[in-house]
Amino acid sequence: MAEKVLMKGNEAIAEAAIRAGCMHYFGYPITPQTEIAAYMAKRMPKIGGVFLQAESEIAAINMVYGVAGTGFRVMTSSSSPGISLKGEGISYLAGADLPALIVNVQRGGPGLGGIQPSQSDYFQATRGLGHGDFHLIVMAPASVQEMADMTAKCFDLSDKYRVPAMILADGTLGQMMEPVVLPEPTEYKPDKPWAVTGTNCERKHNIINSLYLKPEELEKTNFERFERYKAIEENEPLWEEFMMDDAEICVAAFGIAARVSKNAIMAAREKGIKVGMIRPITLWPFPKKPFKAAADKCKAFISVELSMGQMIEDVQLATECKVPVTLCNRAGGMIPSPEEVLEAIERAAGGNK
Amino acid sequence: MAVVFQKPKALTDAPLHYCPGCTHGIIHRLVAEAIDELGIEGKTVGVAPVGCSVMAYDYFACDMVEAAHGRAPAVATGLKRALPENIIFTYQGDGDLASIGMAETVHAATRNENITVIFVNNAIYGMTGGQMAPTSLPGQVTQTSPYGRDTATVGFPIRVSEMLSTLDGPEFIQRVAVNNVKNINAAKKAIKKAFQNQVEGKGFSLVEVVSTCPTNWGLTPQKALEWVEEKMIPYYPLGVYKDRSANKEEK
Numbered sequence: 001m002a003e004k005v006l007m008k009g010n011e012a013i014a015e016a017a018i019r020a021g022c023m024h025y026f027g028y029p030i031t032p033q034t035e036i037a038a039y040m041a042k043r044m045p046k047i048g049g050v051f052l053q054a055e056s057e058i059a060a061i062n063m064v065y066g067v068a069g070t071g072f073r074v075m076t077s078s079s080s081p082g083i084s085l086k087g088e089g090i091s092y093l094a095g096a097d098l099p100a101l102i103v104n105v106q107r108g109g110p111g112l113g114g115i116q117p118s119q120s121d122y123f124q125a126t127r128g129l130g131h132g133d134f135h136l137i138v139m140a141p142a143s144v145q146e147m148a149d150m151t152a153k154c155f156d157l158s159d160k161y162r163v164p165a166m167i168l169a170d171g172t173l174g175q176m177m178e179p180v181v182l183p184e185p186t187e188y189k190p191d192k193p194w195a196v197t198g199t200n201c202e203r204k205h206n207i208i209n210s211l212y213l214k215p216e217e218l219e220k221t222n223f224e225r226f227e228r229y230k231a232i233e234e235n236e237p238l239w240e241e242f243m244m245d246d247a248e249i250c251v252a253a254f255g256i257a258a259r260v261s262k263n264a265i266m267a268a269r270e271k272g273i274k275v276g277m278i279r280p281i282t283l284w285p286f287p288k289k290p291f292k293a294a295a296d297k298c299k300a301f302i303s304v305e306l307s308m309g310q311m312i313e314d315v316q317l318a319t320e321c322k323v324p325v326t327l328c329n330r331a332g333g334m335i336p337s338p339e340e341v342l343e344a345i346e347r348a349a350g351g352n353k
Numbered sequence: 354m355a356v357v358f359q360k361p362k363a364l365t366d367a368p369l370h371y372c373p374g375c376t377h378g379i380i381h382r383l384v385a386e387a388i389d390e391l392g393i394e395g396k397t398v399g400v401a402p403v404g405c406s407v408m409a410y411d412y413f414a415c416d417m418v419e420a421a422h423g424r425a426p427a428v429a430t431g432l433k434r435a436l437p438e439n440i441i442f443t444y445q446g447d448g449d450l451a452s453i454g455m456a457e458t459v460h461a462a463t464r465n466e467n468i469t470v471i472f473v474n475n476a477i478y479g480m481t482g483g484q485m486a487p488t489s490l491p492g493q494v495t496q497t498s499p500y501g502r503d504t505a506t507v508g509f510p511i512r513v514s515e516m517l518s519t520l521d522g523p524e525f526i527q528r529v530a531v532n533n534v535k536n537i538n539a540a541k542k543a544i545k546k547a548f549q550n551q552v553e554g555k556g557f558s559l560v561e562v563v564s565t566c567p568t569n570w571g572l573t574p575q576k577a578l579e580w581v582e583e584k585m586i587p588y589y590p591l592g593v594y595k596d597r598s599a600n601k602e603e604k
Contacts, residue, residue: 024435050434054427055460062424062457066400066431069418074431092421196416196432198396198439205365207410209419 002181009144010035010174012182013077013103013167014043016151021188022073022101023049026063028056028082031115032171033105036077057082061089061102068098069208070197071190073155077103079171080121081112083129090164091130095210097225099158101151102136103167105174108333116333117171119255122310125168126284133222135229137165137236138283140254144178146281152183157236161228168283170306172256172335238281239290243269247276249348250294252315252325253304254280256335261304264341273349283311291318300348301325304341306334361385363394367411374567374574376531377405377473381412383537384444384471387545388415391552397440398432400425402454404446405479423454426461429468440551442469448478451487451513458513463522465556469547472513475564476585483569487511490588495569510588514561518594524556526595530563532581536591543593555598563589 007015014036017025025040037053044051050067054060060076067074078086083104093100106121108114125138137157141147147169154165196206212218240258243265244250253261258279268275278290294301300323303312309327316325328344330336360366363385371377388394397415401407403422410417420428425443433441450458450472461468477495478484484497488510492501502510514528525547529540540562547558563585567577593599 024431026431052430052434055456058424059427059430059457059460062421062427063431063434065420065424066418066428066433067435068431069428070398070432070435072435074435088421089424096419196398196418197436198398199394199414199416201395205414205416207417207419209410209417211407211419 002184004179004181006177007144007180008035008175008177009141009147009169010105011039012144012148012180013151014039015182016148017075017101017155018043018047018049019183019185020073020152020155021186022075022155023047024067024072024074025050026052026054026060026074026076028054028060028078030079030082032107032117032174033077033079033103035174036103057085058089061086064100065089065093065096065098068093068100069096069195071192071195073188075101075103077105079105079107080109080118083121083124087130090136091132091134092210093164094130094134094136095132096208097162098164098208099162100164101154101158101167102164103169106168106170108331114333115171117256117335118306118331118333119170119257120307120310120331121168122283122307125166126286126314134225135163135284137161137163137232138168139165140168140281140283141173142255142258142279144173144176144180147173148180148182161232163228163232168255170256233285236282237285237287237289239287240279240281241290242277242279244276244278244294246274247294248299249273249275249345250298250301251275251277251304251341251345252280252291252301252311253277254283254311257304257306260336260338261341263338264345267338267342268345273345275345275349280311286314286318288318291315292320295319295322299323302328302344302348304328304336304344306336307331361389363388363414365412365414369412370408371405372568374565374577375405376564379531379537380471380473380562380564381409383541383544384442385413386541387548390545391548393440393548393552396438397442398436400429400432400441400443402443402445402449404449406444406446406473407480409444423449423452424457425449425454426457426466426468426470430461430466433466433468440469440548442471442548444471445473446479447472447474447476447486447488451511459517459520462517462557462559463520465522465524467551467554467556469551470557470559471544472559472561473564474513474561474589475566476510477566477569479566479569483566488513490584512589514559514594517559522557523559523595524597525550525558527593528561528563528589528591530581530586530591532563532565532578561589563591
């Protein structure tokens with residue numbers, strides 16, 4: 001078995017990306033994700049890769065667009081305000097069906113907000129980050145190990161479906177150190193007949209493009225893209241169930257909120273409350289299936305979030321509003337404590353415990 | 354019978370959509386001729402802008418990428434870094450390059466990114482119907498400067514070639530025009546040099562081409578060419594603004 005190393009979450013993403021064959025990184029400094037750029041700046045020149053600090057997040061995402069068009073694996077990373085700036089370029093990536101990885105190590109908002117961890121970009125990530133009808137594949141790690149594993153997975157899915165992928169982490173996960181087993185290095189050889197690599201005067205030119213002036217043609221591209229989204233929704237949802245077998249109360253939480261919730265759930269179990277958790281691992285596609293099933297046997301849901309309540313809407317949709325869904329949250333860079341989550345569980349349990 | 358005139362191979366057969374008297378067609382041809390003469394079509398990737406030449410991707414026979422408004426130099430940077438052996442060019446208008454994309458332009462230049470930039474300056478936003486551009490002349494009447502460009506409130510036109518030539522980074526910057534045969538021949542030479550520089554790995558080479566927009570200037574094609582000579586060129590003097598390799602050779 002591969003060796004365990006102690007790494008920061010941000011560094012694990014960077015190293016895992018290199019090991020997934022990503023030899024091109026473009027970024028711009030912003031807290032709390034700058035370790036990714038710093039790691040790439042150190043490593044890329046030593047292995048013949050490209051690290052470039054762009055003049056802005058806007059330029060960085062467009063450099064990503066350029067590399068993605070050539071078929072090579074490419075990524076950028078930023079934190080909330082910077083991701084807003086990348087929104088334009090991400091819409092173009094989606095419109096041109098280009099694979100790429102975007103990492104958002106979230107901080108509190110809106111505006112310049114703060115630099116402490118947050119999950120308040122959930123809507124932005126899952127509802128289409130930019131103008132037009134589109135989705136990203138969005139994965140939410142809850143450990144440094146998952147940050148490494150999801151990086152490789154995101155590249156694979158992004159290539160498979162020609163849909164840009166995002167890792168939606170937060171400042172805590174990015175900064176914290178944990179033991180991690182890194183994936184084995186792979187060399188990535190693009191095999192993408194649509195890529196722009198020069199025609200060699202042997203084929204008709206390839207065009208990377210999102211412009212269709214004829215509405216019926218543009219509609220066709222949207223329909224075709226949504227067929228791929230449908231396949232992703234069918235095949236790719238991932239989630240973890242924790243103590244759900246006999247659960248009467250279901251906590252919904254992702255990322256760092258799920259780790260806090262696990263402690264609260266174990267404390268509640270000691271008090272005899274039958275509570276479990278569904279942790280979405282993919283935020284888009286949202287794992288509707290386990291929530292739908294849980295809605296038939298649980299009497300209450302609690303969405304634990306580092307935001308004013310965003311994922312709660314997906315929980316309500318997935319449970320078809322059959323049972324009440326309450327919110328247990330902190331915002332602006334604050335993290336709910338296990339005690340706060342426990343209280344919310346006890347409230348939901350009411351007199352029935 | 355000998356062929357004395359033919360379409361460059363680097364252009365497709367797609368009919369151009371440009372207005373009568375617009376000089377984009379000439380500039381497309383010059384770019385394609387340069388590509389043909391250097392024998393680089395098979396390894397060239399072009400980047401089209403947003404603006405009148407947005408559909409340049411249909412006209413050039415090489416691989417093409419359509420960029421977001423102003424972002425072509427960043428997209429070209431990505432392409433060149435991934436494909437260092439290929440030839441990467443951008444084709445951009447004044448709104449694209451000198452307004453919304455100024456940051457990308459300046460930084461690609463200062464990095465001496467080994468790309469070729471064709472900058473078409475016609476002093477107006479053509480595609481959207483004739484609004485004031487960063488290069489519109491003082492007093493110039495446009496849809497968004499209906500009383501003439503008032504420099505007291507909206508400032509002065511930007512001379513891109515002069516400005517970029519103050520940077521240490523770029524290799525080659527020249528301003529040309531395509532309003533008469535003599536200038537077209539000089540433009541051809543400059544554009545070819547801008548590609549040749551990239552082939553030789555010399556770095557960022559930009560050719561600013563003073564161009565026409567008869568439709569939005571409200572002039573006939575003939576009058577538009579005269580306007581270039583009488584109004585544009587005095588404000589935007591033609592010439593080589595930077596040629597690092599040539600200067601080195603002299604020294």
